Amino acid sequence: xxxxxxxxxxxxxxxxxLRLSCAASGRTFSSLSMGWFRQAPGxxxxxxxxxxxxxxxxxxxxxxxxxxxxxxxNAKNTVYLQMNxxxxxxxxxxxxxxPPKSTISTRKSEYExxxxxxxxxxxx
Numbered sequence: 001x002x003x004x005x006x007x008x009x010x011x012x013x014x015x016x017x018l019r020l021s022c023a024a025s026g027r028t029f030s031s032l033s034m035g036w037f038r039q040a041p042g043x044x045x046x047x048x049x050x051x052x053x054x055x056x057x058x059x060x061x062x063x064x065x066x067x068x069x070x071x072x073x074n075a076k077n078t079v080y081l082q083m084n085x086x087x088x089x090x091x092x093x094x095x096x097x098x099p100p101k102s103t104i105s106t107r108k109s110e111y112e113x114x115x116x117x118x119x120x121x122x123x124x
Contacts, residue, residue, distance in 0.1 A: 002026040002113040004096045009118030012086055016122070020081040022096030022115060030074040033104050035111060036081045038092035038120075045095065045108060049081060053102040086122045093117040
């Protein structure tokens with residue numbers, strides 16, 4: 001089992017920045033790839049970014065490329081999502097998640113462990 005706890009969400013003006021953190025406990029964090037998802041009201045949960053177990057491979061959804069950066073610190077069992085140049089359309093609940101494998105997964109169905117989410121609201 002893996003327990004995931006997100007933090008760092010909040011209200012920010014368009015153009016601003018936030019850094020989300022996800023602290024993991026339980027099963028060895030460094031054996032798992034990680035991902036950040038988001039879900040806006042009335043929309044499906046979508047993968048925003050993912051990172052391999054050593055951080056050497058990353059994935060970004062097209063709308064966040066160049067603005068968001070995913071990273072991880074295996075010594076601290078934490079994965080981060082740095083979000084810059086935020087837009088109102090980035091407003092959503094953001095979720096940290098992990099599939100039971102070390103390689104990146106872009107399929108939501110493969111993610112087995114989920115955090116409770118943290119709200120990000122971007123005002124115009």
